[in-house]
Amino acid sequence: MSEVHSLDTHDDLDTHDDAAWWRQAAVYQIYPRSFADATGDGIGDVAGILSRVDYLAELGIDAVWLSPFYPSALADGGYDVDDYRDVDPRLGTLDDFDAMVDALHERGIKVIIDIVPNHTSNRHEWFQEALAAGRGSAARDRYIFREGTGPDGSQPPTDWVSVFGGPAWERVDDGQWYFHNFATEQPDLNWDNPEVREDFLTTLRFWSDRGVDGFRIDVAHMLTKDLSEPLPSSAELALLPQDGTHPLIDRDEVHEIYAEWRTVFDSYDPPRTAVAEAWVSTPERRAKYASAEGLGQAFNFDLLVADFDAAEFRRIIADNLAQATLSGSSTTWVLSNHDVTRHATRYGLPALDGRAVKQGVEWVRAGGPAADLDREQGRRRAEAATMLLLGLPGSTYLYQGEELGLHEVAEITPEQRQDPAFFRGAEFDGFGRDGCRVPLPWSADGSSFGFGADGAHLPQPAWFADYAVDVEAADPASTLSLYRKALRLRRSLQTDERLEWRETDRDDVLRFARPNGWQVVTNFGTEPFDLGSDADAVVLTTQPLRDGVLPGEATAWLRA
Numbered sequence: 169m170s171e172v173h174s175l176d177t178h179d180d181l182d183t184h185d186d187a188a189w190w191r192q193a194a195v196y197q198i199y200p201r202s203f204a205d206a207t208g209d210g211i212g213d214v215a216g217i218l219s220r221v222d223y224l225a226e227l228g229i230d231a232v233w234l235s236p237f238y239p240s241a242l243a244d245g246g247y248d249v250d251d252y253r254d255v256d257p258r259l260g261t262l263d264d265f266d267a268m269v270d271a272l273h274e275r276g277i278k279v280i281i282d283i284v285p286n287h288t289s290n291r292h293e294w295f296q297e298a299l300a301a302g303r304g305s306a307a308r309d310r311y312i313f314r315e316g317t318g319p320d321g322s323q324p325p326t327d328w329v330s331v332f333g334g335p336a337w338e339r340v341d342d343g344q345w346y347f348h349n350f351a352t353e354q355p356d357l358n359w360d361n362p363e364v365r366e367d368f369l370t371t372l373r374f375w376s377d378r379g380v381d382g383f384r385i386d387v388a389h390m391l392t393k394d395l396s397e398p399l400p401s402s403a404e405l406a407l408l409p410q411d412g413t414h415p416l417i418d419r420d421e422v423h424e425i426y427a428e429w430r431t432v433f434d435s436y437d438p439p440r441t442a443v444a445e446a447w448v449s450t451p452e453r454r455a456k457y458a459s460a461e462g463l464g465q466a467f468n469f470d471l472l473v474a475d476f477d478a479a480e481f482r483r484i485i486a487d488n489l490a491q492a493t494l495s496g497s498s499t500t501w502v503l504s505n506h507d508v509t510r511h512a513t514r515y516g517l518p519a520l521d522g523r524a525v526k527q528g529v530e531w532v533r534a535g536g537p538a539a540d541l542d543r544e545q546g547r548r549r550a551e552a553a554t555m556l557l558l559g560l561p562g563s564t565y566l567y568q569g570e571e572l573g574l575h576e577v578a579e580i581t582p583e584q585r586q587d588p589a590f591f592r593g594a595e596f597d598g599f600g601r602d603g604c605r606v607p608l609p610w611s612a613d614g615s616s617f618g619f620g621a622d623g624a625h626l627p628q629p630a631w632f633a634d635y636a637v638d639v640e641a642a643d644p645a646s647t648l649s650l651y652r653k654a655l656r657l658r659r660s661l662q663t664d665e666r667l668e669w670r671e672t673d674r675d676d677v678l679r680f681a682r683p684n685g686w687q688v689v690t691n692f693g694t695e696p697f698d699l700g701s702d703a704d705a706v707v708l709t710t711q712p713l714r715d716g717v718l719p720g721e722a723t724a725w726l727r728a
């Protein structure tokens with residue numbers, strides 16, 4: 169029996185029209201400091217992005233999402249923002265930014281930027297004012313300051329642990345403590361403060377006025393808090409349900425903020441879009457962030473923690489398409505981003521305790537033993553999984569370098585590491601996220617593999633030469649060539665938001681059809697899968713067909 173997933177309200181939607189462009193977009197994430205360095209200081213910059221606009225256009229993506237490019241001390245890779253309405257001088261100027269947006273728009277590429285509303289940096293003028301103004305001041309009320317505990321207040325208000333590890337409170341000179349969910353340099357804002365709310369509306373307008381098409385909202389589920397006394401201990405906190413009433417995570421009233429933001433987004437033509445980074449407990453709670461009255465779309469991270477397994481993929485696909493129907497939004501597919509081990513590497517490692525999840529972190533922790541990583545298996549599976557995703561209804565977020573089949577870099581010494589999660593010993597990702605943030609290889613030769621004229625801010629290993637853009641562009645069988653072909657074809661594949669499963673006689677083979685005649689077949693197993701007479705309809709495969717047979721760990725796109 170086949171199952172049909174469709175969106176009642178959007179079956180006939182023209183997903184290429186301007187207001188709905190985001191519903192089925194292929195969005196390419198740029199981590200600006202590691203993309204391309206035009207100024208030659210080892211750090212990627214806006215002019216570097218501008219110099220690679222042709223590459224982005226040739227790739228065939230619909231939009232770019234830029235991770236933070238704002239002034240920052242880089243205590244957390246730029247997610248510690250000093251000024252939300254400027255460009256870091258090391259990355260360029262606002263004029264450079266405008267030129268980049270114009271050039272991308274000229275090629276039909278939309279621009280999404282990252283907004284970091286949960287915390288500022290400790291160098292932000294508001295935090296500096298808060299330190300100077302002292303307890304009880306209006307300046308301190310923009311943040312979360314509390315008295316300490318113990319006879320002299322020398323103990324933190326609670327024993328809470330930050331997401332990156334270590335204490336979540338820091339004491340300032342006059343003895344008060346401030347709350348930081350992430351690094352010490354990232355004080356959390358107080359979203360009950362009207363000035364904070366108003367200022368972010370100004371920021372959204374500032375960038376929308378400059379032509380930005382959409383926003384990615386960092387930790388969208390953490391902004392509002394209930395810190396009324398008595399505060400629970402971390403053990404108590406861990407037991408509290410995340411049902412809208414948890415003191416720190418996914419509180420119901422956070423949606424009042426996004427309803428306000430929506431009025432700003434909708435005051436533009438076409439309306440500005442947004443996608444929430446929201447790690448919440450259920451699909452229903454995620455759907456709230458994706459509602460048309462709120463941010464409109466939310467990341468689905470299920471595949472970041474899934475094995476390369478047909479049953480697991482099918483469940484996740486079905487659940488998320490159902491969830492999209494619930495919110496009226498479209499779903500999002502993600503296999504890699506700047507926070508996780510690259511998927512080519514995850515898929516090339518032996519399972520740990522029977523599960524593939526998290527083995528990437530353990531592998532890096534062990535120094536990245538070459539013997540454990542099967543690079544070819546990783547690449548085969550990564551290509552198969554990505555081509556499956558690109559054939560699904562919804563938008564797909566691609567992370568820079570994955571179009572090269574790039575692997576995680578484990579060869580980074582503690583002295584070279586930058587990630588606060590590494591230094592603070594985060595439980596979720598103890599070895600940090602630097603390995604997926606190493607500057608891209610553009611050429612097999614030359615300084616920093618063509619990234620820039622004077623080195624790279626994270627070390628690039630010698631094997632990067634094999635994955636360089638110039639090498640792959642010249643090879644029709646490369647991952648880059650595959651992405652280019654798939655992204656071009658995808659435009660005619662994504663004409664509606666429906667999918668119909670087609671049963672196969674194999675548990676390890678998934679097959680689905682789109683109403684416009686396209687079909688996607690993914691073989692998760694190692695045994696070849698016979699496509700029979702349908703082999704004639706194949707237009708793209710990740711591995712060459714052999715006499716009409718799809719090899720193991722491969723995806724085929726068919727068109728009737």
Ligand code: BGC
Pocket residue numbers: 244247284350386387445506507
């Ligand atoms: C971003 C991370 C960042 C954190 C704090 C996240 O979810 O993706 O890179 O460290 O928010 O801003």
